[in-house]
Amino acid sequence: MRIARAGPPSIHAAAFAGVAAMLLLAATALPLDAPVLALFACPFRTATGWPCLGCGFTHAFQFAVRGQLGAALGASPLGTLLAFAGAAHASWTALRFAGLPWAPAIAAGTRMRWACAVALAANWIFVAVRTRP
Amino acid sequence: MGEVAIARVAWKLPKRTVRALLDVLEGGVLARCPSCHNTFSTERTGRQICPVCGKPLVVPEPQAGPPTAELVSEPQGTPWERRSELGFWQGWAQTMQQALLEPGRLFASARLDRAGAQLGFAILTTSVFWAIGQILERLLLRGSTDRMRELFGALSQNPDVAQMMQRMFEVQSRANSPAAVLALAALTPAFTFVLLYVSAGITHVVAAVLGQAKRGFPATFAACAYACAPLVLLAVPACGSIVGVIWLVVLTGIGMKVTHRISTGGAAASVLVPYFVLCCLLFLAVGASALALRNAAGVP
Numbered sequence: 001m002r003i004a005r006a007g008p009p010s011i012h013a014a015a016f017a018g019v020a021a022m023l024l025l026a027a028t029a030l031p032l033d034a035p036v037l038a039l040f041a042c043p044f045r046t047a048t049g050w051p052c053l054g055c056g057f058t059h060a061f062q063f064a065v066r067g068q069l070g071a072a073l074g075a076s077p078l079g080t081l082l083a084f085a086g087a088a089h090a091s092w093t094a095l096r097f098a099g100l101p102w103a104p105a106i107a108a109g110t111r112m113r114w115a116c117a118v119a120l121a122a123n124w125i126f127v128a129v130r131t132r133p
Numbered sequence: 134m135g136e137v138a139i140a141r142v143a144w145k146l147p148k149r150t151v152r153a154l155l156d157v158l159e160g161g162v163l164a165r166c167p168s169c170h171n172t173f174s175t176e177r178t179g180r181q182i183c184p185v186c187g188k189p190l191v192v193p194e195p196q197a198g199p200p201t202a203e204l205v206s207e208p209q210g211t212p213w214e215r216r217s218e219l220g221f222w223q224g225w226a227q228t229m230q231q232a233l234l235e236p237g238r239l240f241a242s243a244r245l246d247r248a249g250a251q252l253g254f255a256i257l258t259t260s261v262f263w264a265i266g267q268i269l270e271r272l273l274l275r276g277s278t279d280r281m282r283e284l285f286g287a288l289s290q291n292p293d294v295a296q297m298m299q300r301m302f303e304v305q306s307r308a309n310s311p312a313a314v315l316a317l318a319a320l321t322p323a324f325t326f327v328l329l330y331v332s333a334g335i336t337h338v339v340a341a342v343l344g345q346a347k348r349g350f351p352a353t354f355a356a357c358a359y360a361c362a363p364l365v366l367l368a369v370p371a372c373g374s375i376v377g378v379i380w381l382v383v384l385t386g387i388g389m390k391v392t393h394r395i396s397t398g399g400a401a402a403s404v405l406v407p408y409f410v411l412c413c414l415l416f417l418a419v420g421a422s423a424l425a426l427r428n429a430a431g432v433p
Contacts (some may be wrong), residue, residue: 012350019330022323047354107187107343116342 006103009096013103020086026059027083047130053120056127057082074130078123140361164192170347170394185349196425211239211359213254214247228254232362236384239359240391245351251358259361260366261327264318270370325361331355332407340403347393356388382408399430 009017042050060079063072072080096103106112145380148426165172169186178192212231216224243251337353340346346353364378366373382404390400 011252012354015252015326015330016334019327019334022327082143101383108346110344113342113344116338120342 003102004104004105005054005101006096009103013093014097015068016069017090020090022060022067024065024083024086024090027058028065032058032062045057051124051127051131053124055131076123078126104130161220162192164190169349171349172331206231208242208244209246210247211242214244214250216250225254225257228359229258229362229365232359232384233380236359236387237391240388242357243355243359243392245348245355245392248351248354249318252326255288255329255358255361256322256325259323259364259367262365263321263325266367266370267315267318268371269368273370316344329361334387335407336389336403339406339412340399343399343402343406345389345395345399345403347395351393353389356392360384360388374418 042052042055044050045055056076057079059075060072060077061083063069063075064080064083069080072083092100092103162175162178163172164175164187166183166188168188169183171183171185173184175181175192175272178194180189180191182188183190199353212219212224212227214224219227228239231296231362333350333354336357337346337350340353363377363384366377366380369376386397386400389395389403390397395403
């Protein structure tokens with residue numbers, strides 16, 4: 001990843017910033033561990049006993065926005081990373097709208113693809129081991 | 134390092150015939166990267182770096198004589214993207230017709246630089262019919278709630294259970310109030326926007342990890358946006374949503390195959406794997422909607 005000169009954000013960059021802000025706001029406002037939301041379980045985990053790839057992400061978001069970093073990392077390290085990446089992207093996009101002429105350029109090469117795959121697998125193993133009864 | 138395809142560029146002006154680029158811009162050629170399949174313009178031949186994916190490639194010398202290579206042209210756009218010339222309703226109707234009956238043709242004509250139009254199509258189509266479906270469902274299911282309450286009340290001899298059931302039905306009745314239904318219907322564009330981008334983002338990440346994201350996020354987004362066309366079935370109470378969502382998955386697969394120019398297997402994998410990821414998120418979205426309704430109804 002490198003920082004390069006860039007114009008105003010694209011529609012997709014702006015939309016992702018909006019989505020990230022809305023999700024972080026929802027994680028702040030909605031009580032995930034109280035009824036009604038606490039009654040909803042992952043159907044994949046209910047059926048198989050194993051977590052799905054996204055299990056723990058919502059709790060990671062919930063703890064991350066409240067500053068409980070340890071609990072967030074315990075729920076899902078990748079979810080925590082995603083929450084911080086979302087916050088960083090939303091903030092950076094706001095700055096670009098304000099005139100910041102720089103943006104990160106990420107090349108989606110083979111190395112990045114493998115890094116994503118390994119991160120997903122490692123996160124799933126972590127969550128599976130941690131939540132296994 | 135691969136040698137790229139090369140074509141002389143056509144320069145088309147309104148009411149003029151297509152002419153070779155060498156007549157207009159001396160030395161400029163369009164080259165297609167063998168790695169990412171993106172087309173870019175270059176002023177020189179030989180070894181260079183693809184400006185899109187950054188991989189090295191070689192642009193060969195153009196052949197002398199009259200141009201024989203095929204002309205590289207941008208797709209003309211879907212009817213919705215050309216609604217300024219076709220008209221709003223005609224553009225929407227033709228896009229729906231192509232999405233449901235000729236999806237390959239629709240996705241092949243989609244322009245990747247028209248993200249705003251694609252977003253507008255998805256939000257308009259999904260949210261309007263979703264809102265209609267919610268209102269119809271509340272109207273049609275209103276009578277059955279009273280019957281269910283009587284049935285459960287009669288079945289349960291335990292006063293605590295009967296009380297809990299009564300409370301559940303009260304919550305449901307308040308959520309079915311006209312104000313709550315209209316409030317939820319008004320929020321559907323926001324829900325659609327978030328779900329569309331979350332779905333497109335996850336699909337693209339999976340496609341990228343599998344090496345199938347050949348033409349970048351705009352291609353994935355175009356596939357996901359036009360795949361929302363069958364969600365008009367959300368207006369049909371009960372079974373409409375199930376049929377609509379299954380059709381959406383199939384259309385997204387076709388869209389990924391055409392817009393990214395990948396194999397059927399790669400497209401199927403890119404589309405189906407995210408549903409394991411979305412498993413949790415989908416249930417959270419349903420739960421969040423239920424909580425919003427509960428709060429709107431004023432239940433503590």
